[in-house]
Amino acid sequence: METTTSFDLNRAIQQWRENLAQSPAFRSENLNELESHLRDSIATWQTRGLCAEEAFMIAANRIGKGGALELEFGKVNGTAVWIDRLFWMLIGYQVWSFVSGAIGLVTGNALLLGLHGVGYDFKSHGHAILVALFTLVHLAGFAGSLALCWWLFNQKGQRFSLWLGRLLHRRATWVLTFVTLYLLSLSVPLMTGGTLALLIKAVGQETLGEIILPQSYSSIIMHLTTPIVFIGLTLFLARKRHRACQA
Amino acid sequence: MLSKELVAASTVPLVLSVLTQGESYGYELIQRVRELSGNRIEWTEGMLYPVLHWMEEEDLIESEWREAETGRKRKYYRLRKEGRKALQDEQQQWLTVHETLTKLWKPQPRLT
Numbered sequence: 290m291e292t293t294t295s296f297d298l299n300r301a302i303q304q305w306r307e308n309l310a311q312s313p314a315f316r317s318e319n320l321n322e323l324e325s326h327l328r329d330s331i332a333t334w335q336t337r338g339l340c341a342e343e344a345f346m347i348a349a350n351r352i353g354k355g356g357a358l359e360l361e362f363g364k365v366n367g368t369a370v371w372i373d374r375l376f377w378m379l380i381g382y383q384v385w386s387f388v389s390g391a392i393g394l395v396t397g398n399a400l401l402l403g404l405h406g407v408g409y410d411f412k413s414h415g416h417a418i419l420v421a422l423f424t425l426v427h428l429a430g431f432a433g434s435l436a437l438c439w440w441l442f443n444q445k446g447q448r449f450s451l452w453l454g455r456l457l458h459r460r461a462t463w464v465l466t467f468v469t470l471y472l473l474s475l476s477v478p479l480m481t482g483g484t485l486a487l488l489i490k491a492v493g494q495e496t497l498g499e500i501i502l503p504q505s506y507s508s509i510i511m512h513l514t515t516p517i518v519f520i521g522l523t524l525f526l527a528r529k530r531h532r533a534c535q536a
Numbered sequence: 537m538l539s540k541e542l543v544a545a546s547t548v549p550l551v552l553s554v555l556t557q558g559e560s561y562g563y564e565l566i567q568r569v570r571e572l573s574g575n576r577i578e579w580t581e582g583m584l585y586p587v588l589h590w591m592e593e594e595d596l597i598e599s600e601w602r603e604a605e606t607g608r609k610r611k612y613y614r615l616r617k618e619g620r621k622a623l624q625d626e627q628q629q630w631l632t633v634h635e636t637l638t639k640l641w642k643p644q645p646r647l648t
Contacts (some may be wrong), residue, residue: 321601322562322585322611329563330581332606353582361586365593 296342302327305349313373314363327352380453383470384441389434390477396430397423398484401500405492411499419503424510431515538577547587549626555597555615556623562588588613596622
């Protein structure tokens with residue numbers, strides 16, 4: 290049976306170029322030059338009797354694999370590569386602050402309101418149970434925020450990063466993005482203040498006073514625990530990076 | 537085929553030498569070196585460009601985007617004065633290695 294797949298050379302070249310363009314190691318001038326090379330090479334192979342598809346495959350193969358090229362171009366375009374890294378670090382920091390702040394706020398208050406709702410007597414029970422409960426909820430919240438951030442940046446096809454990257458590529462959306470990010474970063478601290486007033490109304494000042502001590506104990510435990518996770522993750526990534534460099 | 541290390545070490549003097557014959561662009565440079573070496577010097581083609589850009593930063597060569605006879609734009613590279621000087625140094629060094637090896641490899645008269 291004859292296969293009738295028509296090969297669109299310009300589309301293939303465009304796709305090849307877009308693939309490379311995802312890396313900060315290539316400036317658009319570099320891509321213009323590589324594309325010019327690819328087209329020259331394709332033309333040569335076609336004059337030797339190859340069809341467009343074969344010529345494209347061979348030409349692209351001879352230019353080199355994306356990863357190896359990226360590494361070499363990254364050496365001469367170091368600044369661009371570092372700006373890109375810094376950009377994603379800042380994005381990561383802001384996303385993490387918002388996600389962990391929001392989850393911490395919601396889970397902490399939900400626990401308090403939940404206990405109050407079931408008629409828990411904050412005064413007569415010892416502090417130990419409350420410290421354990423708050424620590425448990427905060428640790429779960431911390432793990433949840435880590436998992437959510439991990440998922441956001443590692444989804445199939447990295448849709449979130451692609452979408453964010455594209456949004457911040459367009460100048461027209463900068464003002465909107467600025468306002469959105471500003472509001473998002475304000476929302477957690479503002480809500481923390483706001484919910485305190487609501488909590489006093491809901492559970493009363495006395496009950497709130499009872500949980501201040503256990504809550505600060507639990508926050509000490511949290512502050513002792515979370516750096517271990519972050520430092521552990523850093524060392525884990527350092528090891529992975531070290532291995533990748535040696536390979 | 538040349539080893540990876542030798543390819544890396546010889547790229548700059550090869551580019552400088554080809555450019556003494558007049559301006560050229562990446563694809564043509566590669567073809568020229570391949571031809572002259574009888575297909576024995578094979579570059580991963582894309583890898584040449586970071587080297588060219590580095591050479592440009594070092595003022596050894598200069599470049600210009602121009603429309604070629606195909607109607608498409610191409611980036612042409614030209615040798616600069618500093619490049620000619622660098623090539624002289626390179627020539628000295630490669631010839632030293634070449635002469636030394638040639639002397640060593642010449643059949644020696646046996647004394648016994």
